[in-house]
Amino acid sequence: MVDVSPGRLTPGPVSSGAASPRQVDAATTPLAEARGVGRTFTVGGQEVTALRETTLQVRPGDRIALLGPSGSGKSTLLHLLGGLDTPTTGTVSWPALGEANTLRPGKVAFVFQAQSLMPPLTALENVALPLLLTGATPKAATGEARRALDTLELLPLAEQLPEELSGGQAQRVAVARALVTRPRLILADEPTGQLDSVTAGHLMDVLLSALEPSSALVMATHDEAVARRLDTLWRMEGGGLLSRATKEGPS
Numbered sequence: 004m005v006d007v008s009p010g011r012l013t014p015g016p017v018s019s020g021a022a023s024p025r026q027v028d029a030a031t032t033p034l035a036e037a038r039g040v041g042r043t044f045t046v047g048g049q050e051v052t053a054l055r056e057t058t059l060q061v062r063p064g065d066r067i068a069l070l071g072p073s074g075s076g077k078s079t080l081l082h083l084l085g086g087l088d089t090p091t092t093g094t095v096s097w098p099a100l101g102e103a104n105t106l107r108p109g110k111v112a113f114v115f116q117a118q119s120l121m122p123p124l125t126a127l128e129n130v131a132l133p134l135l136l137t138g139a140t141p142k143a144a145t146g147e148a149r150r151a152l153d154t155l156e157l158l159p160l161a162e163q164l165p166e167e168l169s170g171g172q173a174q175r176v177a178v179a180r181a182l183v184t185r186p187r188l189i190l191a192d193e194p195t196g197q198l199d200s201v202t203a204g205h206l207m208d209v210l211l212s213a214l215e216p217s218s219a220l221v222m223a224t225h226d227e228a229v230a231r232r233l234d235t236l237w238r239m240e241g242g243g244l245l246s247r248a249t250k251e252g253p254s
């Protein structure tokens with residue numbers, strides 16, 4: 004079993020000082036916690052291990068890159084951390100956020116590896132949708148969605164349908180949709196995979212500056228340069244979390 008505790012940005016235990024118990028809880032309570040989590044699939048009678056038993060926590064302020072070759076389990080882990088999939092062994096919980104059925108839309112947001120925009124809706128409508136689902140008025144949702152698109156320099160594409168966008172543009176709209184509710188936990192699956200290096204760098208700038216300090220980001224990527232923009236690096240291979248490191252070195 005791999006035991007991965009929180010990365011460098013995680014506030015350490017508070018033994019004394021001015022913070023009230025309530026403040027301490029808010030700063031350290033994990034947003035997501037996996038205990039002994041494994042996932043197997045049965046394909047044509049054969050069992051495939053997508054994720055070996057893994058224990059980890061994602062805490063407020065974490066900026067984590069998940070790096071590993073194709074098939075190493077990155078998407079599987081992200082899906083489990085977001086409550087989109089159920090583990091075969093172990094448990095996933097969200098101590099700071101509540102039960103699995105309360106996570107979306109609003110508290111946990113995904114940027115999926117595959118194209119995930121709603122085909123009949125324009126870029127603007129796609130980005131407004133999570134706000135409408137959390138009870139915003141159409142006027143407020145549209146205003147917020149415009150601002151999110153503007154941040155990613157996508158406003159000129161607001162009225163276009165997903166089929167009228169390039170793969171990279173669609174992925175940036177998906178990032179705007181993920182950020183628009185100001186979620187506590189963002190799980191991004193290769194959001195820069197279809198972007199050239201300049202656009203990928205810009206997307207990382209925007210994503211990192213748009214994150215609330217107390218929100219957490221876990222991002223799967225193949226790209227070492229993208230991974231280096233984050234504070235903590237988790238390496239995966241063969242369904243296992245091999246190591247973790249911070250900018251200061253292994254931990």
Ligand SMILES: Nc1ncnc2c1ncn2[C@@H]1O[C@H](COP(=O)(O)OP(=O)(O)OP(=O)(O)O)[C@@H](O)[C@H]1O
Nearest residue numbers: 044046051052053072073074075076077078079080
């Ligand atoms: N729904 C599924 N049914 C069967 N096998 C699956 C399923 N999802 C994932 N797997 C298998 O689990 C393993 C891990 O897959 P996963 O998608 O997590 O890898 P990944 O690291 O995200 O790869 P990539 O970089 O190509 O996206 C792979 O061997 C994959 O074939």
Ligand SMILES: [Mg+2]
Nearest residue numbers: 077078116192
């Ligand atoms: Mg994947």
